[in-house]
Amino acid sequence: MMVELIGVSKVYPNGVIALSNINLSINKGEFVFVVGSSGAGKSTLIKLLLKEEEPTTGQIIVNGEDISRLKRSKIPHHRRNIGVVFQDFRLLPNKTVYENIEFAMLVAGNPIKDVKKHIYSVLDMVGLVDKANSYPHQLSGGEQQRVSLARAVVNKPLILIADEPTGNLDPDNSWAIMQIINDINRRGTTVLMVTHAKDIVDRMRKRVVTLVKGNIVKDQIKGAYDI
Ligand SMILES: Nc1ncnc2c1ncn2[C@@H]1O[C@H](COP(=O)(O)OP(=O)(O)OP(=O)(O)O)[C@@H](O)[C@H]1O
Numbered sequence: 053m054m055v056e057l058i059g060v061s062k063v064y065p066n067g068v069i070a071l072s073n074i075n076l077s078i079n080k081g082e083f084v085f086v087v088g089s090s091g092a093g094k095s096t097l098i099k100l101l102l103k104e105e106e107p108t109t110g111q112i113i114v115n116g117e118d119i120s121r122l123k124r125s126k127i128p129h130h131r132r133n134i135g136v137v138f139q140d141f142r143l144l145p146n147k148t149v150y151e152n153i154e155f156a157m158l159v160a161g162n163p164i165k166d167v168k169k170h171i172y173s174v175l176d177m178v179g180l181v182d183k184a185n186s187y188p189h190q191l192s193g194g195e196q197q198r199v200s201l202a203r204a205v206v207n208k209p210l211i212l213i214a215d216e217p218t219g220n221l222d223p224d225n226s227w228a229i230m231q232i233i234n235d236i237n238r239r240g241t242t243v244l245m246v247t248h249a250k251d252i253v254d255r256m257r258k259r260v261v262t263l264v265k266g267n268i269v270k271d272q273i274k275g276a277y278d279i
Pocket residue numbers: 064065066068069070088089090091092093094095096097
């Protein structure tokens with residue numbers, strides 16, 4: 053099992069119950085869509101997995117490790133297991149495409165040899181070798197998201213979390229991003245993608261976990277977007 057949530061609840065200090073006794077198991081190599089209306093608890097789930105928030109009850113096990121018991125000093129090591137992409141790309145504006153990816157490797161203290169070759173291999177995967185020396189503002193939204201995906205996987209994470217990765221993109225760019233995420237998954241990375249994109253979910257025929265008010269109300273093997 054790559055990710056396991058056992059009896060996980062999250063009650064924020066203001067009393068809002070964002071997640072209520074969640075049980076969820078995700079196998080190594082699985083692809084899971086998480087869907088649900090606004091406020092259903094999707095972002096909270098991601099924050100718990102990244103250990104940006106602590107669960108109120110329950111256990112969260114990632115790659116065999118109970119992250120609710122993790123020492124503060126072990127959090128960076130835990131986060132290196134997870135690559136993340138967001139709706140708003142979050143590239144560093146003053147660094148080139150190459151430097152954005154290089155920086156992610158440096159920060160992770162990555163022991164990967166031949167940094168340059170490795171950066172070009174992830175750029176090749178997203179079809180942007182020719183943009184290595186461009187700055188983010190010189191790229192389209194779709195291209196920026198491709199860079200952000202290259203950066204997310206450069207340290208070979210076990211899990212890719214994509215938080216509405218197509219939220220700012222038109223249908224063609226959305227579909228291109230979806231294909232890259234699917235390729236990343238086929239190469240063995242477990243993928244958890246939060247999305248509101250009904251057309252994409254319905255076309256991909258992957259596992260779909262549906263949240264309503266902090267509860268999993270549906271978990272379908274080859275599911276559809278149905279809220
Ligand atoms: N830091 C916080 N403090 C208090 N309440 C919060 C906090 N973060 C989220 N909430 C509340 O918890 C509930 C779940 O929020 P969450 O952001 O997880 O939903 P979501 O499914 O990601 O929604 P969206 O699709 O709008 O991003 C909501 O009622 C929200 O108002």
